[in-house]
Each structure stands twice: as C-alpha cells, then as structure tokens.
Amino acid sequence: MSTTTLENLAGDLASGTVRLVDLTHTLDPDFPVIILPPEFGQCARFRMEEVSAYDHRGPAWKWHNLTLNEHTGTHFDAPAHWVSGRDLPNNTVDEIPAEVFIGPVVVIDCSAGAAADDDFELTPAVIAAHEAKHGEIPPDAWVLMRTDWSTRRGAAYLNMQEDGPHSPGPTPEAIRFLIDQRNIRGFGTETVGTDAGQGAHYTPPYPAHFYLHGAGKYGLQCLCNLDQLPPTGAILIAPPLKIRNGTGSPLRVMALVP
Numbered sequence: 001m002s003t004t005t006l007e008n009l010a011g012d013l014a015s016g017t018v019r020l021v022d023l024t025h026t027l028d029p030d031f032p033v034i035i036l037p038p039e040f041g042q043c044a045r046f047r048m049e050e051v052s053a054y055d056h057r058g059p060a061w062k063w064h065n066l067t068l069n070e071h072t073g074t075h076f077d078a079p080a081h082w083v084s085g086r087d088l089p090n091n092t093v094d095e096i097p098a099e100v101f102i103g104p105v106v107v108i109d110c111s112a113g114a115a116a117d118d119d120f121e122l123t124p125a126v127i128a129a130h131e132a133k134h135g136e137i138p139p140d141a142w143v144l145m146r147t148d149w150s151t152r153r154g155a156a157y158l159n160m161q162e163d164g165p166h167s168p169g170p171t172p173e174a175i176r177f178l179i180d181q182r183n184i185r186g187f188g189t190e191t192v193g194t195d196a197g198q199g200a201h202y203t204p205p206y207p208a209h210f211y212l213h214g215a216g217k218y219g220l221q222c223l224c225n226l227d228q229l230p231p232t233g234a235i236l237i238a239p240p241l242k243i244r245n246g247t248g249s250p251l252r253v254m255a256l257v258p
C-alpha cells in the first residue's frame with residue numbers, strides 16, 4: 001500500500017521531523033496597537049470582560065466578551081483595508097479564497113540591519129542579496145521580513161519619537177519588485193504594520209499597504225519567532241476570522257518547518 005503525502009505529514013509531525021512554529025504574540029490588553037496622528041480615528045486595544053466565572057452569573061461555566069480592533073495583535077490585512085484595494089473583488093476576510101491561507105513562505109533576514117538602524121529599509125538590493133544566497137523567491141509565496149523587532153517590549157516596540165514612530169520596513173521600490181517581478185501572495189513583518197514607522201514619508205505614503213492591497217495581496221503584522229524559520233522551505237498557515245466585510249483580523253499564525 002502506498003503512503004500518501006498527508007499520511008507522511010502526519011507521521012513527520014508525530015516524529016518531530018516536521019515542526020510546528022507558532023508565529024503569534026499572546027493577545028492581551030497591554031499589546032501595543034498602532035497610534036495614528038491625533039486627527040485620525042484610533043485603533044482600540046484588546047479588552048476582555050468577564051461574563052461569568054463559575055459563579056451566580058453562570059455556575060458551571062466561565063467566559064468573556066471581547067472588544068478589539070480588526071488590526072490588533074498578530075493580525076491579517078485584507079485588500080479592503082486600504083483605499084487602493086477598496087473596489088477589488090473578494091477583498092474582505094470573509095470573501096478571500098481559503099486556499100490563500102496556507103502556502104510556501106520565504107523569510108528575508110534583516111535582523112542585523114534592524115539591530116543597527118531602527119529605520120532599516122528593505123530595498124531591492126537587500127532582496128537581491130537574499131536571492132543570491134537562497135534562490136529566487138517563487139511566485140505566489142508569502143514573504144516575511146525578519147527584523148527580531150518582536151523581542152522588543154513596551155514603548156520600544158512602537159519606538160515613538162517626537163517625529164513619530166521609528167521601525168524598519170520596505171521601500172516602495174522593494175514592494176513593487178515583490179509584486180511585479182515575484183508576484184508574491186503577501187508580505188509580513190514583526191512590527192505593528194507592514195510599512196516602516198516612517199512610512200508616511202514615502203511616495204506613495206505607506207507603500208506596502210498601498211501597493212500590496214491595490215494588487216490584491218495580503219499583509220501580516222506583529223509576527224514573532226521568525227528566527228525559527230528557514231529562508232525557504234516552510235509552509236505558512238494563516239487563516240483570519242471570517243468576519244463579514246472585515247478588513248482584517250487577529251489570528252493564530254503558524255508555520256510547518258522541515
């Protein structure tokens with residue numbers, strides 16, 4: 001009897017030949033959310049309200065009501081999140097084809113650059129150096145920018161200065177290259193957004209959001225444990241909640257690693 005791929009996978013997971021890596025931060029009220037200039041609407045933090053805890057409100061059960069923004073904690077960005085993707089078909093989390101939520105992932109290691117420079121930029125040259133070492137990014141892959149930013153805690157995570165937040169991210173040229181030349185599926189970061197902290201100063205402003213979502217691509221933010229992924233060869237699992245007309249959602253992101 002021949003062994004199927006899925007039987008092999010089940011065996012490899014049981015034996016540890018294939019490892020599951022959790023790329024998700026714990027969602028709690030202290031997890032930082034993006035802060036926009038004061039003239040704009042603001043992202044709500046995660047909030048949890050106890051409904052009952054084995055008491056007179058519910059003697060045999062415990063549960064909570066949750067309040068949160070779609071873009072809180074480790075989360076997924078749908079094309080409808082940005083004005084450039086507002087008229088695309090299937091642009092909300094409930095309409096995106098489910099096949100998108102599992103697939104190959106490439107990790108570009110920018111950790112040394114980000115350690116030396118809070119405003120480190122992922123440029124076409126950085127991508128070229130990655131590809132020279134690890135091979136060309138295949139079409140329809142998730143691409144993650146590893147910066148080790150996820151190890152920061154508290155105020156150091158947003159890294160707010162007098163002129164706004166400072167954190168690493170991609171240049172407009174890098175994002176255009178990933179879309180036009182590599183036709184990626186989506187782009188993910190360890191920071192609070194797919195764009196750099198100073199991303200408002202590029203042309204266009206917030207180029208990752210603008211170009212990715214305008215091209216029907218997806219975003220992942222506030223990822224962690226990217227240092228545990230290989231440059232290529234892992235499989236990403238990232239299904240957002242199925243919220244009608246949702247522009248994104250918190251989610252559990254995992255990777256299958258050989």
Ligand code: MN
Binds near residue numbers: 071075076193248
């Ligand atoms: Mn978002």
